Amino acid sequence: MESTAVGTLLSSGRVRSEIWNRARLGFIFPRTGRTSARFDIDIFGTGDESDFFIRSLYVRRRFERLHLTLGRQPISWAFGSLVNPVDFSLGAEIAGAERSGKFTNAAELYIPLGWGSGISASGALSPHTEDIRGALRVRTGLRGFDAAANFVHEPDGVIPGRKETLNRAGISLKGDLGPLGIYGAIGGIWEENLNGTPGVTGVAGADYSLTVSGYRQIYLQCEYVSLPGVIAGDILGADETSPRRGEDMIASSVNYSPDEFTSLGVLAFVFTGSGDALLSPYAETDLGDNLLFTVRLGWISGESLPIFGRTVFEDGIKTAEGILQVSLEYSF
Amino acid sequence: MKILKTLILFSTAALWAAGSLAAMSAEEIVRKRDENEHLDSARVQAEMRIISRGRETEKRMETLISGDNSLTEFTNPRDRGTRFLKRGQDLFLFFPDAEDIVRISGHMLNQGMMGSDWSYRDIMESDKFIELYDYEITGREEFEGRDCYILEGTAKEGADVSYYRRVSWIDSERFICLKEELYARGGRLLKEYFVTETREIQGRWYPLRAVMENRVRADSRTVFEVESIDFEAEIPEETFSIERLRK
Structure with a gap:
């Protein structure tokens, strides 16, 4: 259960405030032999309005050599980056925050090969057309690195506002270089009829x-993301009204735990060309008895708002300059 | 007189032999400790209570261990379904809500596991102490009513360990560690480990309840309590796979 008070500072100087409430329910079904099922639903409300969102509703059958998952399910190819330009659904996760695009009605076939390798084939129904997004992914361990290669065929209309049928291919790697964790991905995007200009996207990070003073923990992460114009907005999870310009970005995260219960951090995203930026400091503390208290600020400079969540309009113009969220979450 | 000399000589030799048998080397003591505490294969259900300055939080988990590999699943409400897979030195994390499986960077192994005073390496360490440290006996004293050897272990050259030096109080009869001081390379005492409950299970002595106290920070400790342990659990090899993380 989560209750969040949100205050949005508009460029006119006005502050819009709302209360969001969310109940996330997970139903655990007993596993019968080789078959398992899962049902997760978010019920949320703002003021007098309420709605629901089904995160997963699937059945998984484990056959001798392959696993088949049918139904609504999250499909993500996260490998540890803040931005993943080679994901199954672009923009499905930014800095660990999920977007609805991650949860899809799909069939997934998974063939495990050894302990760390596997092949998955996915077909996902588009919510907007009758077309199917098809994908193939191979994951394996390579000299201590977690490596994956994938291909996605994305028919026109799968992404609202996009008219082209796109093919995407990418590889990702994550491993260690001495005391550093390093990772990277590179992907190619091209239109099916090859009329448009192919784009190359990628990310490289560490x-x-x-541990400071024996118990204070600091975690640092920084990456450079290349965002070609053809697909930049999609990679950042922007909506169809967002500008689709090609501009590279530096994304970074610093997290500091002063004690066992508290976490302080800052997420920063800066576009290298325009200097547009978003800075999001946050504080999270475990109050005990399964209560988690979070305060998150978002300061926005320029037009990069869609990266970080909700687009706020005032008289048809995108205007938000800052967001303050205060949440209380109870797990049971 | 000749008989008396022979008798004295024989007695001295017998005493020397008995003394040699009784005095164990540091290596022998640590090997015996490893025989008790090192888990070649096990299924463990445990609870971890993190206590600091009046605040407390609880984690529950089940861990499966076989050789270098382990799989830990958390079962408390906040972390339910979070799983760690350790294969050799590789660590993978499964986030249940997102169903993401991500390889965790090696440096994270030295960080506190889920905010506790135990590091990931402390919990998931698969090497025996004898393979990681060079030991010497520095004393012998009674601790909590038990006669203990005091051993000082220094990390072997190139060993990847969380603590450079450890001083251990090892029960001279049961060969189980009852107290341990854990030091940084610079000599600073980082943590102290106390075993508050032991039991003989399936022919070996094992710590059922232990407390890790943070010596750098006042009033901070984590209590680790084993609820059940099975040293003879049959764990199939495929348990320790990325596929199994998805369950």
Whole structure:
């Protein structure tokens, strides 16, 4: 259960405030032999309005050599980056925050190969057309690195506002270089009829953690993301009204735990060309008895708002300059 | 007189032999400790209580161990379904809500596991102490009513360990560690480990309840309590796979 008070500072100087309430329910079904099922639903409300969102409703059958998952399910190819330009659904996760695009009605076939390798084939129904997004992914361990290669065929209309049928291919790697964690991905995007200009996207980053004074933990992560115009907005999870310009970005995260219960951090995203930026400091503390208290600020400069969540309009113009969220979450 | 000399000589030799048998080397003591505490294969259900300055939080988990590999699943409400897979030195994390499986960077192994005073390496360490540290006996004293050897272990060259030096109080009869001081390379005492409950299970002595106290920070400790442990659990090899993380 989560209750969040949100205050949005508009460029006119006005502050819009709302209360969001969310109940996330997960139903655990007993596993019968080789078959398992899962049902997760979010019920949320703002003021007098309420709605629901089904995160997963699927059946998984484990056959001798392959696993089949049918139904609504999250499909993500996260590999540890803040921005993943080679994901199954672009923009499905930014800095660990999920978007609705991650949850899809799909069939997934998974063939495990050894302990760390596997092949998955996915077909996902588009919510907007009758077309199917098809994908193939191979994941394996490669000299201590977690490596994956994938291909996605994305028919026109799968992404609202996009008219082209796109093919995407990418590889990702994550491993260690001495005391550093390093990762990277590179992907190619091209239109099916090859009329448009192909784009190349990628990310390269590193993470590091250290303990100060014997118990205070610091975690650092920084990455460079290349965002070609053809697909930049999609990679950042922007909506169809957002500008689709090609501009590279530096994304970084610093997290500091002063004690066992509290976490302070800052997420920063800066576009290298325009200097547009978003800075999001946050504080999270475990109050005990399964209560988690979070305060998150968002300061926005320029037009990069869609990266970070809700688009706020005032008289038809995108205007938000800052967001303050205060949440209380109870798990049971 | 000749008989008396022979008798004295024989007695001295017998005493020397008995003394040699009784005095164990540091290596022998640590090997015996490893025989008790090192888990080649096990299924463990445990609870971890993190206590600091009046605040407390609880984690529950089930861990499956076989050789270098382990799989830990958390079962408390906040972390329910979160799983860690350790394969050798590789660590993978499964986030249940997102159903993401992400390889965790090696440096994270030295960080506190889920905010506790135990590091991931402390919990998931698969090497025996004898393989990681060079030991010497520095004393012998009674601790909590038990006669203990005091051993000092220094990390072997190139060993990847959380603590450079550890001083251990090992029960001279049961060969189980009852107290341990854990030091940084610079000599600073980081943590102290106390075993508050032991039991003989399936022919070996094992710590059922232990407390890790943070010596750098006042009033901070984590209590680790084993609820059940099975040293003879049959754990199939495929348990320790990325596929199994998805369950």
